[in-house]
Amino acid sequence: MPLVTTGELVTRAATAHSAVAAFNIITLEHVEAVIAGAESVASPVVLQVSENAVRFRYGRLLPLARAAVAAAERAAVPVALHLDHVQSDDLLRQAPDAGFSSVMYDAARLPYDENLAATRAAADWAHSQGLWIEAELGRIGGKDGESPLDAHAPGARTDPAEADSFVADSGVDALAVAIGSSHAMTTRTATLDHALLKSLTATLGVPLVLHGSSGVADGELTRAAAGGIAKVNVGTALNLAMTGAIREFLAAHPEAVDSRAYLSVGREAMARAVAGIIRVLG
Numbered sequence: 001m002p003l004v005t006t007g008e009l010v011t012r013a014a015t016a017h018s019a020v021a022a023f024n025i026i027t028l029e030h031v032e033a034v035i036a037g038a039e040s041v042a043s044p045v046v047l048q049v050s051e052n053a054v055r056f057r058y059g060r061l062l063p064l065a066r067a068a069v070a071a072a073e074r075a076a077v078p079v080a081l082h083l084d085h086v087q088s089d090d091l092l093r094q095a096p097d098a099g100f101s102s103v104m105y106d107a108a109r110l111p112y113d114e115n116l117a118a119t120r121a122a123a124d125w126a127h128s129q130g131l132w133i134e135a136e137l138g139r140i141g142g143k144d145g146e147s148p149l150d151a152h153a154p155g156a157r158t159d160p161a162e163a164d165s166f167v168a169d170s171g172v173d174a175l176a177v178a179i180g181s182s183h184a185m186t187t188r189t190a191t192l193d194h195a196l197l198k199s200l201t202a203t204l205g206v207p208l209v210l211h212g213s214s215g216v217a218d219g220e221l222t223r224a225a226a227g228g229i230a231k232v233n234v235g236t237a238l239n240l241a242m243t244g245a246i247r248e249f250l251a252a253h254p255e256a257v258d259s260r261a262y263l264s265v266g267r268e269a270m271a272r273a274v275a276g277i278i279r280v281l282g
Helices: 006-015 028-040 051-056 062-073 112-128 160-170 194-203 218-227 236-252 259-281
Strands: 020-024 045-050 079-086 102-105 132-136 174-176 208-210 229-234
Touching: 006 020, 006 079, 006 132, 006 229, 020 028, 020 079, 020 259, 028 045, 028 062, 028 236, 028 259, 045 051, 045 062, 051 079, 062 079, 102 112, 112 132, 112 160, 160 174, 160 194, 174 229, 194 208, 194 218, 218 229, 218 259, 229 236, 229 259, 236 259
Parallel strands: 020 045, 020 229, 045 079, 079 102, 102 132, 132 174, 174 208, 208 229
Antiparallel strands: none
16 A cells, blocks of 8 residues: 555544554564554554664664555555654655655754744745644743743643644644653553643644653543544554563573564564554544
8 A cells, every 4th residue: 555644644533533643663573563553453554763763773764764665555554654753954854755754843952932943944844845744842831930841741731822823833734742641651650631632622723742652541542532632652662562572482482592583472562552552542
């Protein structure tokens, strides 16, 4: 099946009051597991490559991207390719030729005005190339006398009025919002601020994205999808599934040396995790 665009999948999900699942991939096993999991529940899916994953692959985007495109073109479900948490303008400019239809441009480390200027420039370039672009606010809730908060610190919350101005002035197509989730959580204990999500949904005219979703329980994810989140990013949950399965296999088979034996077990565990999350999102 030909690649589809992230914007198409997110728009469709938003219209249906559900969310499309977007999974971060690091290895070929991640790619195959995400597609297999999505196929098992007959659902579209987004494959995400982060700047950190590119750095892990010796700074080269194309080997993993080419593998993802090849796998997606043979998938039985619609698959889109998204470049995630990009801070490098050089990496941003590699996206179109590598098969990506969308990018999350991350200037959230910068003060608001600098974030806005950098994101506006990235959005203008991305749109000139036909790319759908996502962004996020970093200095959230920075009232006078308060310390600025990282977008994914436990106490960070997106201010609806500030977010509305940011979206209008930056021209982005989607916004990642801080409503209680956090990156790299290994326990599913995050509680989402659904009242804030309702306000953001009513205020903003673009699809909303939830980052750090591995730490959010099933019921919270279901409520978030019904309440306005149209794209849910998942990364750590796949690594937990893969690592746990491989540890268990090697503990039971200490003589194993063929990497295919334990990688296949890890791949199957990730595929099950993918299917489970997609079911939760509806």
